Amino acid sequence: MAERTSPAGAGNLPATVTSFVGRRQEIGEVRKLLGAARLVTLTGVGGVGKTRLAIETGAEASTAFADGVWLVDLAPVRQSELVAQAVVTALGIPDQSTKPPVEQLIDHLARRHALILLDNCEHLVEACAVLTDRLLRACARVRVLATSRQVLGIAGEHVYQVPPLSVPDPDAPPPAEALGQYESVHLLLDRATAIRPGFALSDANRVAVARLCGRLDGIPLAIELAASRLRSLPLSEVVDRLENRFALLTGGSPAALPRQRTLRALIDWSHDLCTAEERLLWARLSVFAGGFDLEAAEGVCADDVLPRTKIVDLVDHLVAQSVVQAVERDGQVRYWMLETIREYGWDRLATSDEHTALRTRHQEFFGRLADHIAATWYGPGQEEGLARLRADHRNLEAALEWSISNGKVEQALSLVAALRHHWCADGFLSEGRRWLDRALDLPGPRPPERTTALWVAGWVMLQQGDYDGAEARLAECEKLAAELGDEVAPYMALSLRGTAALFRGHLPEALDCFEAASAGLTRVGHAGGTLFTDFQTAIACAHACDEQAAEKGERAIALSEELGERWTRSYALYALGLHAWAHGELDSATTLARAGLQIQRGFNDHVGAAVLIELLAWIAASKKEFDHAARLLGAIRSIWRAIGTSLSAFGPHLDSHHARCERQVLHALRADAWEVALAEGGRMDHDQAISYALDGRTALHPVVPATADEVLTRREGEVAALVAEGLSNRQIAEVLVLSPRTVDGHVERILAKLGFASRAQVAAWVASSGTR
Incomplete structure (x- = not known):
């Protein structure tokens, strides 16, 4: 590539030969960090675009560095002692001194105002850290922007995690006209049209485009490799062949580094930089679907070969090398791997003899988790329990699939029943019914776990309005419980028969069932089942205008408070509010209903x-x-x-x-x-x-959206309108006869003024404000 120089004639940044898609927000954030810190390290998985982001940031910041912006590519360097010499060579320092390269650099940079881009530091982290520390201490006006899959770890370092490009939901893609606002789609279109000029987004291909970008995790290199395949394959076939993505994505540019020519080679590079223990944990962590926490990693991945005590440090090392991503929410840290990284690890695992053992440990861990939450449900921590199940929803599905597909009847029935509050109190009714049906339809013996699964299935079906199907499941539950001597299941089934009668409008029958079920559950010492029945009794009484409604509701609340739980308490408050409203006590009804709804705020x-x-x-x-x-x-x-x-x-x-x-x-x-x-x-x-x-005061949506005239300048309004039409910055520059850099600046200011993070948000704002 040709070099592009700064206005002062200094620097060696290469002139790029392809357009730079998106990343306006990232460039702004990295430039802001460089303004505050002398060392900024861009980290992220291979192929995410660290190098390109560093080059574009350096180019935009070049006017701030009188002595230039200098790119040092360390990828070809294999020996740590050659790092300083590589920098000397990149800066064009005459090599005529007997001084060590580090001293030459310090002499050259001591009075200069320059930005050094140290690219691809991950395989030479220690040497890069030592050199950077020396330069920053000795050269007061030098700043360093490094790219590495592992942080340098020295004082003053500011780390910026480069995210993948924005991707649409592959399961619910937006209309074609909005799809192009996603950066990954924009990149795919840009690269695809370069080799297939007629390629364009349409309603016919939008689902395939969304699936392609989503399944490649928004990784620019993977998208570019996929786009290169469109030269000879139709889009639908590229998407289908992603089942074997590492074999498909091998069409890199011959001018690229060997490790960048194929997706597998790129990840091989990261894999080779890991220790043997890190590689083993990487492979084992690939068993998780949708993320994991440290407890799960220790519970599933540890054994005699990889002791539990080592897991926390190894996870930390994998995070530092950008193999694993860490996200903190509400004080809790969860980890995840991009699907491409996870599949690579899974391929490694599949060739070993521990694949089955690991899947079994995964199923057992999440089975124990679900059992614990079910067993302690009628007590404190319900919101936290449901939040944990929501976070691990995909892991729970994977555990269920493993159990069912391998004919593990007891484990499947136990897990699907233990997840009853996940299905019924957390918004997963349809999924719950599907998994319950699959587990209950497994051939073989009828173990004790089946009775619980049967009444749970009845509960799910009742909430869906399938009364006949529910009563069939409840009848089987009662019959099997009698055969097996299960004391709790018959009364839970009887309670749910009361629910069915209530939902059918048969109030006397419902009250009879509830009364008998409550007495039976109290007798066998099942406080949770008693509470579950009592709040429904209060609701039935309220509908029947029975004066016992208040007494039953207050009894349920008292038991709820005694147990320390909140979910059924919200329903008991609903029953009391319903009773108060029916008697014209409107202020009391409002207070009770809002108290119940306030509790529901913590649930889903x-x-x-x-x-x-x-x-x-x-x-x-x-x-x-x-x-x-x-x-x-x-x-x-x-x-x-x-x-x-x-x-x-x-x-x-x-x-x-x-x-x-x-x-x-x-x-x-x-x-x-x-x-x-x-x-x-x-x-x-x-x-x-x-x-x-x-x-009653929460803003819904702006009733009259601000117009462009009220927020943006005339030119910014014109640029925003063209962004909404899906034009790239370069295309906008051509339409408005402006330089691409000027348009870049306009878009950056538009995002800042509107407080937005993406072009898609600008498009939505333009549509709602009527700006055209």
Whole structure:
């Protein structure tokens, strides 16, 4: 590549031959770090674009360094003692001195204002760290921007993790006109059109494009290699062949470094830099789907060969080498690997004899986790338990798949039943039913675990409105429990028969079932089952206008408080609120319903939140707060759609109250006002709906979005409109007859002014504000 020089004629940055896609935010953040720190290290997995980001950042920052920006490529250097000499050579320092290379560098740079880009430091980390420390201490106006899969680890180092390019959801891609706003898609289109000029996004190929970019994790090198395959293969075949991605992605440029010509060679480079223990842990960690925490890594990956005491340090080393990514949320750290890295490790594992043993340990670990959460459910920590199951949802699915596909009947039934609150209180009804059906349909003996799985299946089916299917499962549960001598399952089945009667509107039958189930569960000492039955008894009493509703609800709350749990307490508060509303005690009903909904805020129980918001809508209509009621009804519609069930599944009493509320609001509001309020509520997501129901003041979405004239300059408005049309910065420059650098600056300022992080957000803002 030709060199591009700084205005002062100094520097050796190469002139790039392909366009630079995206990364405006990253360039801004790295330049900001360079303004505050003298050493910034860009880390990230191989192929993520560290080198290109460093070069582009250096080019943009070149005017700030009077003595130039200098790129030092250390990839070809194999011996640590040659690092300093490589820098001397890259800076063009005459090699006529008898001084060591480090001293030559210090003499040359002592009074110069320069930026040194040390590229590909990972295989020479110690030597690079020592050299950089010497230079920064001796040369006050020198700054260093390093790229490495492992941090240098010296004082003053600021680390910037280079993320993959933004990718669309491969399972729910946006329309074609919005898809191009994702950086990975933009890169694919840019590189694909270079070899197939007619290639373009369309409704016909948008799903394949989204799958391709998503499955390649937004890694630029992988996307470029895939794009090169479009020279000879149709897009659909490239996507299909990604099942064997390492064999497919071998079409790199012959001008590239050998390790960059194929995806496997690139990851081989990282693998070769790891110790034997790090390689073994890398392979074992590939058993996790969707991430893991340290406890899981220790529980699944440790054995006599790789002791538990070493796991934490080895994970840390893999994070430092960008093989494993770490994310901290709410004070908890979880780890994950890009799918490409994970598949590489899995390939290594599959060739060993420990594949089956590791999958078994993985299944056993998550089986114990689910058992513990189920066993301690009716006590403190319910929100945390569900959050843990949500975080490990994909691992739980992998454990279930392993158990079922290998015919492990007891393990499959035990795990699918232990996940009952994940299915029913965490928004996974359809998935829960699918896994329950698969586990219950396994051939072979009928172990004790089957009885619990049967009543759990009945519970899931009831929430979906499948009463007949549920009662068939409950009947089998009762029969098998009698054969096996299970004391708890018959009463749980009887409690759920009461639920079925309640949902069918047969209140006397429901109350009889609940009373008998509660007595039986109390007798066998199952406090959780008693509480589960008692809050439903209170709801049935409230629907029947039975004065026992208050007594039953308060009894359930007292037991809930005694156990330290919160989930059933929210339903008991709902029952008391329903009872108060039916008796015209509107202020009390509001307080009780909001207290129940406040608890639901800590859960992901869409059903529980929906029925409480329903109740608050009825109360608002009774108070003649018709606008508020209409918005709540709109939010409820959206929530029921997201759940995949409906209010009618939970009984005709709820349906009749809902219909009466709608009639009241429609009668009070003009038709257009009703539609507007309904639409406003419908735009709320689950969390927004809860917030609005609790305080009535939460902003939904800007009702009148700010226009470009109010926020941006005229030129910035023009640039924003073209961004929304999917044009690249270079294309915008051609349309507006500006330099690409000028357009880059406009886009950077637009993102900063609007507080956005991506071009897709700019496009959405333009659409909502009517800017064109």
